Amino acid sequence: MSGPLHGVRVLDLTTVVMGPYATQILADFGADVIKLEPPEGDVMRYAWPFRNPGMGSIFLNTNRNKRSLALDLKQAAAREACLALAAKSDVLVYNIRPQAMARLKLSYEEVRAVNERIIYVGCFGYSQRGPYAARAAYDDMIQGAAGIPWLLKRQGASEPRYAPMIIADRSVGQQVASAVSAALYHREKTGSGQRVDVPMFEHLLQLVLGDHLGGYTFEPQHGEPGYHRILAPDRRPYETRDGYVCALIYNDKQWKAFFDILGKSEIFSLPEFSTQEARSKNYNRAYAMVAEEMKQRTTAQWVEALGRADIPVQRMNSIDDIVADPHLAAIGYLGIVEHPTEGRIKSLAVPSEWSQSQPEYRRHAPRLGEHTREVLREAGLPEERIESLLQSGAAKEPPL
DSSP: OOSTTTTOEEEEEOOTTHHHHHHHHHHHTTOEEEEEEOTTOOGGGGSSOOSSTTOOHHHHTTSTTEEEEEEOTTSHHHHHHHHHHHHTOSEEEEOSOHHHHHHTTOOHHHHHTTOTTOEEEEEESSOTTSTTTTOOOOHHHHHHHTTHHHHHHHHTOSSOOOOSSOHHHHHHHHHHHHHHHHHHHHHHHHOOOEEEEEEHHHHHHHHHHHHHOGGGGSSSOOSOSSOHHHHOTTOSOEEOSSSEEEEOOOSHHHHHHHHHHHTOGGGGGSTTTSSHHHHHTOHHHHHHHHHHHHTTSOHHHHHHHHHHTTOOEEEOOOHHHHHTOHHHHHHTSEEEEEETTTEEEEEEOOSOOOSSSOOOOOSOOOOTTTTHHHHHHHTTOOHHHHHHHHHHTSEEOOOO
């Protein structure tokens, strides 16, 4: 047994990042994830860098522990094969718009007709109950809709910018995996499958508005929107004499200790600095003052001084620093695995640790259609039908 979801079969009709990241979490947790791809493959296969076309770096780190089946779902024979797989699956996850699933004749009602216990999970742009239901959505669009570029501009950036991570896809992908796990638990108790929708816009807003609803929390509105500490222009890595350091001076004890380090203990008695409430109304001034002080010493001096005072501090890492980090090396976070076609690659560890049923790396990220024959046989299709699918182009497998 490998992972807490051992024995669960997931039919994965997702591409790009959000859906594949969600299903990789399920695969890491032990589920048998069958990645059903179109004949041209998941578009993220072709995102540079790669050693071989179709095996890009993001794809390799979003699709481990899965098997790949390639079907052209626009062909009736391939759709029938998909339904045969759905009949033997616990979960189906997709991330195209529900209207597109209906055009493929793979709506919830049509899939449920072959498996009433199926958990049918859609992750797409917007709730289907509102006027944005049919809109296409990608990470950039959802970041914009949720106000992230506006918040960065409000904080002091020279222009609105997207966060430099695929933050909407990945954060909502985690919610998808959580929803699947909860639906499986519900089915275990009740015996009932169900449809679950996980819209990106509404889920990303949980992160944004949880911090920044601010004065809109109250009816009528009481105060401005936004969490002022996070929006303070100088809430950023502090420049030192020779680099940058990340520090969070937060509670009364830490602020008093910081002023003691400066040799300016008297500042803590000033009304604007003496209490948490007062500082929360003067974050701009407080952080600007800290920023100026940080420039007076080196990064190493600040790491030592702040650490000794029990003030949270961290050097600002680059990606190069992270790859060489001794803590990550000690826990095997960036493990080296041997991929059968891509050679030695780094694989990110599962970031949770279990006393039992520890998730583990079981399968390499697959080549396009690598498991087509294997999976179709498991679905009960006879050999002649599999050959017919392959010959017609309704199914695909990689060249020998």
